[in-house]
Amino acid sequence: MVSSDNHHQEVIRLEVGAARFRNPALMCSAIRCVNPECNELYLAAKLGSGETGSRGWWxxxxxxxxxxxxxxxASIAQPDYIPAPLREDYYEACLIRxxxxxxxxxxxxxCLQGMIRDFCDISRPRLIEEIxxxxxxxxxxxxxxxxxxxxxxxxxxVRDVGNIGAHMERDISLIIDVDPGEAQTLIELIELLFQDWYVARHKRTQRLLAVRAMAAEKQAEITAGRAEIAQQKLSAEADAVASAQDPET
Known part of the structure; x- marks a missing residue:
C-alpha cells in the first residue's frame, strides 16, 4: 500500500539554461515496502519537460x-529447486530488459530452451526440433x-522473437527491433512456466510426501496399538494361568 508515510515524490527544476527540450525537470520517486520483513526501498527517476500543473505544483x-x-x-526471487542456469538467465533478462x-x-x-531440456527431458540440436x-x-x-x-x-x-537477437536476417539492412514491453512479455512467460512447471511440481511432491508421512505415522500407531493389545492379552493369559495354578485362589 502506497501512502504519504512510505512514499515521497519530488520534481526538481533543472536551471541549466536553454536545453534541447523546454523546461528540463527531473522527478524522483521513492517508495518503501511496508512489509516489516522486507522494508526495502524502490527508487526511480524520470526526466522530461516540466510545467506548473493544475494544483500549482511543478x-x-x-x-x-x-x-x-x-x-x-523487476525480477522475482525464484526458489533454489529451479536449476541455477535457468534462474541466472531469467535474472539477467530482467536486468537488461x-x-x-x-x-x-x-x-x-x-532460458525457455533450458526449461524444455531440464523439465521435459528433451534435447535436440535446435529449439524448433525440441518444440x-x-x-x-x-x-x-x-x-x-x-x-x-x-x-x-x-x-x-518466444523462439521467433528470440531469434531476432540470436540470428541476423539474411538481408542485413532489414532491422527488426524488440521493445522493452515485448521483452517483458517473454519474461512473464518464463515466470508463468516457473510456477506452472517447477513450483507446481515441487508443491505436488511435497503434498504427496506429507500424505505418505501421515499414512506411515498412522500405520506406526496402528502397529504399536496392536502390539500393546497383544501384550496386554499375553499378560492377562499369564495372570490367568498363574491364578489357576495358585492353590490359595
Whole structure:
C-alpha cells in the first residue's frame, strides 16, 4: 500500500539554461515496502519537460526518459529447486530488459530452451526440433504435468522473437527491433512456466510426501496399538494361568 508515510515524490527544476527540450525537470520517486520483513526501498527517476500543473505544483508534462534505480530489475526471487542456469538467465533478462530488449529476448529464449531440456527431458540440436518433439508428446499424452498446447504455442512465439537477437536476417539492412514491453512479455512467460512447471511440481511432491508421512505415522500407531493389545492379552493369559495354578485362589 502506497501512502504519504512510505512514499515521497519530488520534481526538481533543472536551471541549466536553454536545453534541447523546454523546461528540463527531473522527478524522483521513492517508495518503501511496508512489509516489516522486507522494508526495502524502490527508487526511480524520470526526466522530461516540466510545467506548473493544475494544483500549482511543478510537474513532468512530457516524459523523455526514465530510470529504475532500486531495485535494479523487476525480477522475482525464484526458489533454489529451479536449476541455477535457468534462474541466472531469467535474472539477467530482467536486468537488461530496458537497456537491451533484444538481448533480453535472446536470454528469455535460451532460458525457455533450458526449461524444455531440464523439465521435459528433451534435447535436440535446435529449439524448433525440441518444440516439435514436445508437441508430439503432448498429442500422445506423454508430456510432463503442466505442459499444455497453449504453453508450446507461447514458447514457439518466444523462439521467433528470440531469434531476432540470436540470428541476423539474411538481408542485413532489414532491422527488426524488440521493445522493452515485448521483452517483458517473454519474461512473464518464463515466470508463468516457473510456477506452472517447477513450483507446481515441487508443491505436488511435497503434498504427496506429507500424505505418505501421515499414512506411515498412522500405520506406526496402528502397529504399536496392536502390539500393546497383544501384550496386554499375553499378560492377562499369564495372570490367568498363574491364578489357576495358585492353590490359595
Amino acid at each position: 510537474e513532468i508534462a512530457r516524459e523523455r526518459q526514465t530510470w529504475r534505480l532500486l531495485p535494479d530489475s 530496458d537497456k537491451s530488449p533484444k538481448a533480453s529476448a535472446t536470454l528469455a529464449r535460451r 516439435r518433439e514436445l508437441r508430439r508428446l503432448v498429442d500422445l499424452g506423454q508430456a510432463p504435468k503442466g505442459v499444455e498446447v497453449e504453453t508450446i504455442d507461447a514458447i514457439d512465439a
